Amino acid sequence: MTLPRLALVPGEPAGIGPELCARLAQTPRTDCTLAVFADPATLQAAADALGLPLRVLAPGARAEQPGDVVVHPMPNVAPVAFGHADPRNAQAVIEALHVGAQHCLDGTFDGLVTGPVHKATINAGGIAYTGTTELLARQAGCDVVMMLANPTVRVALATTHLPLRAVPDAITRDGLERTLRILHRAMRLDFGIAHPRIAVLGLNPHAGEDGHLGREEIDTIAPVLHALRQQGMVLDGPLPADTAFLPAKLRDYDAVLAMYHDQGLPVLKFSGFEQAVNLTLGLPYPRVAVDHGTALDLAGRGIADPSSLFAAVETCARLARAKETA
Structure with a gap:
């Protein structure tokens, strides 16, 4: 070759x-x-x-x-x-x-x-x-997905370079489905993982606390995950972001999908900034x-x-x- x-x-x-x-x-x-x-x-x-x-x-x-x-x-x-x-x-x-x-x-x-x-x-x-x-x-x-990776974790983003106040409106069912399909395909074809396991974070604290802290998880994220699970994808979520990155939990996943830039990337950079890279999937x-x-x-x-x-x-x-x- x-x-x-x-x-x-x-x-x-x-x-x-x-x-x-x-x-x-x-x-x-x-x-x-x-x-x-x-x-x-x-x-x-x-x-x-x-x-x-x-x-x-x-x-x-x-x-x-x-x-x-x-x-x-x-x-x-x-x-x-x-x-x-x-x-x-x-x-x-x-x-x-x-x-x-x-x-x-x-x-x-x-x-x-x-x-x-x-x-x-x-x-x-x-x-x-x-x-x-x-x-x-x-x-x-x-359509593309931004994903950062180091030897510890892979973190993809549902939204990228947006003001924080614009994030909730940017997370739609169609957009989230496209993102997960691109991420799932990349895990299979680019990284050789036959059945990738993806953790999907919620948008709000405690993943919305059953709607008491926001309804994006109930109205947008959960229905998309349900539909894609029916098609064979292994997706966990919506998960509270404050505990999803615990080492014991990360061992169960091949990638994490964060809803916005500063939800997932600070954890990735803290866990191995020098070895981290930024990939454009899709x-x-x-x-x-x-x-x-x-x-x-x-x-x-x-x-x-x-x-x-x-x-x-x-x-x-x-x-x-x-x-x-x-």
Whole structure:
């Protein structure tokens, strides 16, 4: 079997993404081939700041020694000063994501790995942007589910980047059913779990306390779970979120579906932030992102932890191989 071909987009050029890519290039890979969609000068500057060797190779070349990196040039408009994000480079960041993803859609690459993006800077650059998950879903024209994972737990989200006051209205029967179908399918096909067991959290404290603390569990969540159980899915819930993540309970589940971003992700990040990755389920190709921000205050100093990027590449390569053999 040929090695999976992965496209890597570092993200915000003034953040830690470029230097993490330079660190990644120091170890030749045996599980995939990588091509970085970024500004070559920024990658070189990041490597120089860390005192690391870097040899930029043209698209189609092969990385053979430590420091080799294949780069599809995506030039920045403004000079990059690490630690100081410039809205003038927002378009280059978005273009790199679009181009890398398009190469996955057309089959040139087998998976996409993405670094941290600075949402405020992109919006300040005049581009309406809520998150890369949403951007990739629009480009591919499909429904997706955000799931974060580490060695302890997998947490998928029924809603993603929304103000808290908008969450209840965003949780509908149709939307919840789509989310659970995508999650269930990904557990079977991408992770090789024949009969996945999924814990579904309630929205309200104590999962609504039989309607005394909210009716979303009774009116929306429970009917969907009942209907999908009739079709063979193994779904527990709606469960109170404050006890669902106890280690003894997590051992019974392959994934947890949280109703909103900050219901499930703080637990996941506390249980293993450095090894966590962000997956977009439902795309025609595997997409895995780091589970941290741009860390502008650390950029160019050589102290950023590359563990999440290493884990993202390993996970994406594994998913791409699974998709190839499915």
